[in-house]
Structures are given as C-alpha cells and as structure tokens.
Amino acid sequence: MRKPETIERLYLDFDGFFASVEQQCDRRLRGRPVGVVPFEGLGDRGMLIAVSREAKDAGITSLMSIREASSICADLVTVPQKPDLYRRAHNALLSEIETVIPIDTAKSIDELTCILDQDGRREPEDLTRRIKAALRDNIGPYITATTGFAANRQLAKMACKAGKRSRGRYGDGLAIWKPEDMPAPLFTVRMEDIPGVGSRLASRLRGMGIFSSEDLYNLQPKHMRKIWRNVTGERLWYALHGYDIQAQASQRGMFGHGRVLPPGARNPKAAREITRLLLIKAARRLRREYYYAGGIWLWLSITDGSWFRQMPLPIVNDDQAILSALSTLWGHFADDHPGRTTIFRVGVTLYNLSPAGERQLDFLLADDEERRRWEAATTAVDELNAKYGGTVVSLGPWNPPAGGHVGGKISYTRIPSAEDFW
Template sequence: MRKPETIERLYLDFDGFFASVEQQCDRRLRGRPVGVVPFAGTTRTAVIACSREAKAFGVKNVMPIEEAKRLCPDLVLVPQRPDLYRRAHNALLSEIETVIPIDTAKSIDELTCRLDEAGRADPHGLTAAIKATIAENVGPWITCSIGFAANRQLAKIACKEGKRSGGRYGDGLAIWRPEDMPAPLLEVAMEDIPGVGGNMAKRLYRSSIYTTEQLYNLQPKHMRKLWGNVTGERLWYALHGYDIQAPASSRGMFGHGRVLPPEARTLAGAREISRLLLIKAARRLRRENFYAGGLWLWLSIRAGSWMGKRHLPVVNDDQAILSGLAELWDQVRRDHPRGITIFRIGVTLYDLSPSHERQLDLLLNDDSTRRRWESTSNAIDNLNTRYAGTVVSLGPWRPPAGGHVGGKISYTRIPSAEDFW
C-alpha cells in the first residue's frame, strides 16, 4: 500500500450551502442570520440549514426552530428551495472544473479533487483561484472551505478543521503536509473524525479510548476488531496517511422521506403524501434499471415510531408497488384504529436486482399482468420526461404545502432534475 510523500488530495466543503445560496439569490438576506426551514409558516419543525451569521449565535443545522429563535431572535426563516440548490451545485461544479478536474462530488455541498503537480506545489494559489472563480462567476456570498492532505480522509478532516479556524466559521483553508503529521490530526476531537459516529464513540469509550491520539496509536488489527469489520483497519491506514481508497458502493435501496405539514399529519394526509413519495421512488428505480423485492414504510408518531415491511414479487411498476403500500396502510389502521398524529414519513424500496437479472416469483404467475403494468408505467414516464413535469400519474397528483415531493434537501444524494417534476 502506497504512502504519499506529499499532499495529493483536495477536499472542498461549501459553507452553510443552502443558506448561502439563498443569500446570494436574495440581497435582502445578505449579512443577516438565515435559517432554511421545510416550509413557510411553520414554527414546529427544525432549521434544516443555517447561514454563517446564524452559526455565530450558536444556531446549528437540524435544530428545533423554537430553540434557534431563542439563540438568535433575529433569525430569518426561509422555506427550502431544493431545485435552486441543485442548480447552484451544478453551476459551482462547472466553475470549479475550469480550475481543477473534480474527482468525485461526495454530496451536494462537498467534493474532492486529485492534485496535479502544480496543485501540490502551490496549494495556496490553487485555493485562491478556486475561491476567486466562485466569487466572480457565481457570487461572493457562496464561500467554501478547503483542506489538503495526502489522502481524501485526511483532506476531509483538514477541511472541517479549517472551516472552524481563526475564531470564525467558513472560508477556511488547512494544509496538512505528510511531514507535519500527525500533530494537526491529534488536535481533532475523536468524535469529529468521519467514521467515528455516536455509537462507535461509545464503543471506543468502553475500551478506554477517549482521544484521537489514543485511536491513532492503536494497531490496524485492533481497529478492525473494534469496528467488527475491515472498515476499522481501513480507517487506521487512512489516518496514518496511506493512499487508501474506499470500495465502490452499490445501490441498496431507493427511498424518500418528508416532514409533514401540520394539515397532513392525519392517517389520510400522511397516506396521500407517502403515495406521492413512493411514485417518485419508483420512477428513480426505473430510471436506473432496477427491480425491487421489498417495500418499507416508516412513520414518526407521538409515541415513537411505526415500521412495516411488505414483500414485493420483484417489480418496478407503479401498480404493484402502490398495492404493497396500500397493504401497509391497512396494517397501520388496524394497529391504530382511533387514528394517530404522524410527524414524518419515509418509504423505501429495497432488495434490489438489476433489470437484466430479474428472477420471477415461482409461486405467482402474474408475469403477463406485470408486463402490461410495466408498459403503462414506462409510457407515463416517457410523457413526464417529454414535458419535464408530472402531467400523468397513477392516481391524483396533489403535492402538499411546500411541494418538493421527492426533491427535498438531501445531504447524501445529489438530486436530479427529474426529482422535481
């Protein structure tokens, strides 16, 4: 395994991305503390994202609105516009590509690049060029923090540390050269290392490991044992500066979730929104040429949560998938005959198989029926694609307050234009 002798990776993270895009597009918001919320007129949900000015008051992403308002009474609440953020993402990547090729867009607000010889020799100049290009061609209110290191994992950690450097938030830079390591890494809180989540941190505490230095001084096999798989050993090599690459991930599911507006928190209201979300998930399933063998429905309710699963006969058409959803809602009604208040819903299609590997259910002779419904679903998809909107759907198409059915803010997936039809 190769251990680079110089910096080879750049990691870029846009600062308060969703809020800064709003500030760039609306001059009335510039310089003011901004919180992006799911929909207008609500005070009972959470701030999805916040601006640099709001963070200075202690406001954080995914913080209840009431708490955020207590910390920052002048916080301006702005309803989310996910399609605007998607378009901003595309514009920003196009501008950055004029300076340096992008290796991977890790999320809608993070990306990584491999450095060429010039970038390794002058990271300060490369950083200045990227930031100047963004400011001149997209706008000065969208800023970014950048980290340089020998590998992507260390560059990401450096980027996060640079974002918080100098007693301010954002527009940061951190360069972690191999000859300077591990000193800057050891100053990072162990819980801030990607791969050390809350549950993993508790496991490390039980093993008397409390600091990054203690974690760094472990042996690779010990890390593997603590994590229970090769991920721990891979993290050890990444922290020690090796050119370790994460294995390619494969698609495991298609799903959507949504916080419900107050008027839709009944069984009937939540069921209707779940139907729209599932149609969107099924469209994505077909676009990427998969079939699903299972459906999962999750509800956040006052007493905790409700979860249910249904087997599907390896399908991708709307009729079969919505039939499975109807069965799950019948179960919800049986479990809660007096009704419940539902705050959030999620639908997921899982047990995927590529279209060319489809295995029919031997106990269900409905292939001819499925083929007809598949043709119907494909015809609907083609019409919607032609007009770039939902002009035809199986059942009524009435998006809830705030819209964004299946096209909400996503930190882990970069939405496509089709998500907003």
C-alpha cells in the same frame, strides 16, 4: 500500500450551503443571520436544517429548534428550503471549479474532492485562491467554501473541517496537512469528529480506554479491525496514517423517500396520500437506474413512537404493483391504529433490488402477462413525463402537499436530478 510523501488530495466543503445560496439569490438576506426550515408556516416549531455564517457566529447550529435559535438570536430570519434551487446552484458551482481543476468525486450536494496535479501539490494556497476567485467572480461572493489538503481524501476532509473555524470566524477557511507535519494536526481533532467514528462509536471507544484521536492513532490496524468488527476499522487506520486508501465502491441497496409532514397533513388520510406520491417518485428512480424491487416498507412517526411494516414484492418496478403493496401496508396500520392518530413523519422504501437484466420471476405467481401490461403502461407514463419535463400523467391523482418537496428533498448523501422535482 503506497504512502504519499506530499499532499495529493483537495477536499472542498461549501459553507452553510443552503443558507448561503439563499443569501446569494436574495439580497434582502445578505449579512443577516439566516436559518433554513423544512417548509413555511412552522412558526417557532420545527428544526433548522441549515444556517448562515452570521447565524453560526451568533451561536446557532443546524438541527437546533427554531424556538431555541430565536432565543439566542432575535434577529434570526427563517426561510423555507428550495431544493431545486440548491441542486441548480450545485451544478453551477461545480462547473466553475472544473475550469480550475478536474473534480474527482462530488461527495454530496456541498462537498467534493479533487486529485492534485504537480502545481496543486506545490502551491495549494494559489490553487485555493484561483478556485475561490472563480466562484466569487462568476457566481457571487456569498457562497463561500473551505478547503483542506492532505495526503489522502480522509485526512483532507478532516483538514477541511478543521479549517472551518480558522482565523477566528466560521467559513471560507483553508487547512493544509502536509505529511511531514503529521500526525500533530490530527491530534487536535476530537475523536467523534473523525469520519467513520461518530459520537456513538466514540462513546464505546472510551469504554475501552481510548479517549482521544492520539489514542486511536496509536492502536494497531488489526486491533481497529477487531473493534469495528470488519475491515472498515483497519482501512481507517491506514487512512489516519496517511496511506493512499481508496473508498470502496458502494452498491445500491434501496430507493426511498421520507418527509416531515406539514401541520395540516398530520392525519392518516393526508399522510397516506403523501406516501403514495413519495413512493411513485422512488419507483421512478428505480426504473431510471434499471432495477426491480423485491420488497417494500412503510415507516411512520406517530404520537406514541413509531410504526413500521414491510412486505415482499414479486420482483416488480411498475407503479400498479408497488402502489397496491403500499395500500396493503396502510391497511395494516389502520388495523393497528383504528382511532385518531397524529402522524409527524413518513418514509417509504423499495428494497431487495435486482438489476433489470437479472430479474427472476416467481413461477408460482404466474402473473407475467399482467406484469408486462402494467410495465408497458408505466413506461408510457414515464416517457410522457420525460417529454414534457414534469408530471403530466400519473397513476391516480397528483396533488403535492403544501410546501412541495415530494421526492425532491436534498439529501446530504445523494445529489438529486432534475427529474426528482417533477
């Protein structure tokens, strides 16, 4: 395994991405502490999903309750999320960065990594200056980014996070972890801030007598493999020691959507309708990526905890079969909760995937003829919606709830496409 002798990776993370995009697009928000909330009408209820630099400097963090954030900063301005705006901003920003350096991978809506050429390895400060100048001059000064440089992507990401608080304020930072300076910068990082560790595993590590990043660094690779119970721990050891370790290719496991329900839709009837729309969106994604599903599950956050049920599907991808299964699951919920129930959040997922070219039918079911008809009808619906760039035809009514974002919510692990917002 190769161990680079110089920096080879750039990791870039946009600062307070959702909130900074809001500030760039709305001059009334510039210079003010801004918090992005799931939808309008929350009042002081709910959580902040993103905050601006000014809000972070005031002590406000993402996932803080609106009530607590307002008590910390009375001047906090909250705005509802605009997922399609963030998607378009992401595409515009990446286009500008590509004029300076090729992007290797967009890791999420607000993070990306690049492989450095010889000039970038020699002059990382100049590369950072050129990237930030392109963003400032062609997009605007309110969307800033922090960059980290290191021998591999894992260390570059950690350097980037360390650079977030450089120069005494949040954001627009730079950190360069050269191999000859390692591992001293790594030892300043909290163990739970190492990607692949997190708070839960860090707690377990402390129970084993491993209290710091330095302690973790000084373990042996086979010991880390034993702790993680798989090869991931050993791969992390090599990454922390500066080796050129590449991320393993991920495999698609499921298609799903979830949503926090608006206050007026926290009853079974409204929640059921929203899950129907979410499931149609998930099924569209399933078909666009040429998969069939062999199972479906429904998850609900309710007054006294949560409710979950799953059921198999006969390897399908058409809306009729999938929605029929959803109706069955809701029937089970009604049986379990016949009285009035408040539902706060919903989630639907299609799992047990099969590539379209590897579909195996259930010979005992004998519904191939019916399935072919429904697949043809669903394909016609998809083609009409694609032609007009929106949902003009659907199986059943199409009435998105207040606040929108049905299936078009931004995920930090998935970059949505334009079709997700139809």
